[in-house]
Every structure is written in structure tokens, then in C-alpha cells.
Amino acid sequence: MEVWKYRVLGSVAALLLLLAIVLPFTQTETKEASMADGALVGGIKDSPAGQDNDLHIVDLARYAVNEHNNKANALLEFENVVKVKQQVVAGTMYHITVQVNEGGAKKLYEAKVWEKQWENFKELKEFKPVEGGASA
The missing domain is CATH 3.10.450.10 (Nuclear Transport Factor 2; Chain: A,)
Structure with missing residues (x-):
């Protein structure tokens, strides 16, 4: 039973690590796309x-x-x-x-x-x- 808990925790930790690595790159691309021609939408x-x-x-x-x-x-x-x-x-x-x-x-x-x-x-x-x- 204890092994199952560690596997779930390990999977959750791996997912959080992956999100921490990938998320900043997706935000940068979105920001650059919204600033095409130097215009920020709403600015x-x-x-x-x-x-x-x-x-x-x-x-x-x-x-x-x-x-x-x-x-x-x-x-x-x-x-x-x-x-x-x-x-x-x-x-x-x-x-x-x-x-x-x-x-x-x-x-x-x-x-x-x-x-x-x-x-x-x-x-x-x-x-x-x-x-x-x-x-x-």
C-alpha cells in the first residue's frame, strides 16, 4: 500500500516539474504574438x-x-x-x-x-x- 502512495506522489512531482519548465516558454510565445507590430492589444x-x-x-x-x-x-x-x-x-x-x-x-x-x-x-x-x- 505504501508503494502506491510513493508512485502517485512521484508522478505528481514529475508533472509539476514539467509544468514549471514548459509554462514560461508558452507565456513568452503568447506575449510575443500579442505584441506583433509593436502593438499590445488594448494598449x-x-x-x-x-x-x-x-x-x-x-x-x-x-x-x-x-x-x-x-x-x-x-x-x-x-x-x-x-x-x-x-x-x-x-x-x-x-x-x-x-x-x-x-x-x-x-x-x-x-x-x-x-x-x-x-x-x-x-x-x-x-x-x-x-x-x-x-x-x-
């Missing part, structure tokens, strides 16, 4: 240089200003995209800093637009003034 990253002039980004920025105007009964006029960041979610969350004309004054706003291109879906999640957002 906010700067968009590639020149993307602020990308037509798709400009369209999203115009969409954000129009949606804000409709919801807030405002009259902001889109000027240009100043900065873009992206966050991978179920789709992409764009953090777009936009320059607008507000009653003759140029001001900066940050818009968060969630987009799932494969579903032809986009939604304005947030539109707020940038602190010290008056622009020269």
Missing part, C-alpha cells in the same frame, strides 16, 4: 508618421465633429487633424486631436472614435476640449 500607441493626413483619419475626424455638432447643437467647423493615436479593441479606438474653428477662434478637441471596418461601424465615444486647447 494606446502613436499612429505612424503622416497618418494625420491620411484620408481615412480625416474622414473619421470630420465624422467626430459632425456627430458632436448634432448631439450638442454646436457649430464647430473642422480645420485639420493635429495628432492621432490608436488602441486595438474589438476594432480600433482612434484618439484624434482635432483643430476646429469655434466662432472665429481656433480650438483643440480630442475625439475618441470606435470603428469596426469589417462591420461598417463607427461611433463617437467622446469629444472634449483639450486642456489649454486654444491654438495659434
Whole structure:
């Protein structure tokens, strides 16, 4: 009877040792796979240089200003995209800093637009003034 206990304990110990050796390698591969292109899923990253002039980004920025105007009964006029960041979610969350004309004054706003291109879906999640957002 005692021999049986030692065999079970030995098998459990061998399994735990195997897991201790294999587990760190599987975690490393998973982490590297999730960081493809330098983007960690859920992490906010700067968009590639020149993307602020990308037509798709400009369209999203115009969409954000129009949606804000409709919801807030405002009259902001889109000027240009100043900065873009992206966050991978179920789709992409764009953090777009936009320059607008507000009653003759140029001001900066940050818009968060969630987009799932494969579903032809986009939604304005947030539109707020940038602190010290008056622009020269």
C-alpha cells in the first residue's frame, strides 16, 4: 500500500516539474504574438508618421465633429487633424486631436472614435476640449 502512495506522489512531482519548465516558454510565445507590430492589444500607441493626413483619419475626424455638432447643437467647423493615436479593441479606438474653428477662434478637441471596418461601424465615444486647447 505504501508503494502506491510513493508512485502517485512521484508522478505528481514529475508533472509539476514539467509544468514549471514548459509554462514560461508558452507565456513568452503568447506575449510575443500579442505584441506583433509593436502593438499590445488594448494598449494606446502613436499612429505612424503622416497618418494625420491620411484620408481615412480625416474622414473619421470630420465624422467626430459632425456627430458632436448634432448631439450638442454646436457649430464647430473642422480645420485639420493635429495628432492621432490608436488602441486595438474589438476594432480600433482612434484618439484624434482635432483643430476646429469655434466662432472665429481656433480650438483643440480630442475625439475618441470606435470603428469596426469589417462591420461598417463607427461611433463617437467622446469629444472634449483639450486642456489649454486654444491654438495659434
